[in-house]
Amino acid sequence: MIKEAIEYLFNKGTEEFGSLEVEGKTVDVKEVGREMTIHIDDPNTVSIYSQLNDERKREQLVIAKAILPNVVYDRFLESENFIIELMSKFEPTEDREKVLKLFGCIKSEQVHKSMDDGLSQTVTAKKGISTVAEMEVPNPVTLAPYRTFPELPQPTSKFVLRLQDGPEAALFNAGGTSWRVEAMQSIKEYLDEGINPELKEFVKIIM
Template sequence: MINEGLRGAIELLIEEGENKYIKEELYGAAYTNKNLIRVEAPVARALETTTLTSLVDYIKENVDLVAESNIIVHIESYNKVSIKKELNVDKRRECLVTAQALTPGIITDRFIDPERFNIMLQSAFVENEDRAKLLKVSGNIKEENVKSIGDDGVSQSAAIKTGVASVTEVVIPNPVILAPFRTFPEIKQPESKFIFRMQTGPACALYEADGGAWRNVAMESIKGYLKARLEGLDNVKIIS
């Protein structure tokens, strides 16, 4: 029969053995009796902005002493750019600033009434020749004449009002070249092809027809803008 003193000693030895961290090497592999969690170095919460100008100012004004370290300007997409530091001791990259472009809502791939379509063209698209043609149609199409809309599979024609009582049939070419506000205001908005369609109701719709190639054009324009304004700063690398 084990006395109380011996029992206490045995329990103490067991407890110490359980709490002790043990590392053993066996056949070239390392084994431990506990899972350890690494305490990672803290990182800053990214400052959020909406323009490319703010990124340039942040770097040139040496906010947070960025001039003392290597930084990366990462063009993540056509409407998002971030400033990141070099890898830290945990191989993590700290994000200092993120710029997300503010762009108006553009409705594509579905039909909307001519009034909404007209407003969208004027408020969310750069003025050009094709935009003017679409505005002429969407702003003057006569509801009683929608049945006269013609379609050859590529171009459509519609009866529109050209005066107080006169009606003229116009042909809308396809595709049309338009430049919606889709990226940062500091750069030229990229143009791309759209298919313009009409249907009875009346209703109008735009469908993207360039496979998203405009995104690459926008990213290259962002890169060119930043390179020109950050020229001579050897600690800054721009990637896209």
């Protein structure tokens, strides 16, 4: 969407008169000019600014925000809700499938704590039609929650997966904030590749 907005604003900005509506905001096309700056504010916000005016200031023409789900971290959820959370708010990854498979096999409501060293846990899980077996909970897990624009690949992070009786499960961030830089770089590359080559000399992208 942001690429189309750039081209639309640029084309309108070359007209002599008039205004246009962009995401509910009226923009005077005479103020757009033939230069624009795109600022990647954060992993889910991108702003487009006009060229400098007589007061050496830029007008914010468009702000694009990704519509993202509210992912639950650091709180235990019942298994059914946890499965829905993983399937609806995380991109498919190898570890996501492992966790979903684990929850599909859990038989008992008891999560063994005798084998809990703060990171590793075991659960009683189905093995075949009626037998049960001990299964180790994978940790840490590499997952890709939806945290940036949906047209981009979602950055992955490491999470600690914890289980307790119920069974209930929770995810705790173990990967820091490096995903934010990765997401913003992906936005920049997406715009660099997608903007019409004829407009690139008039558009500056900054982070």
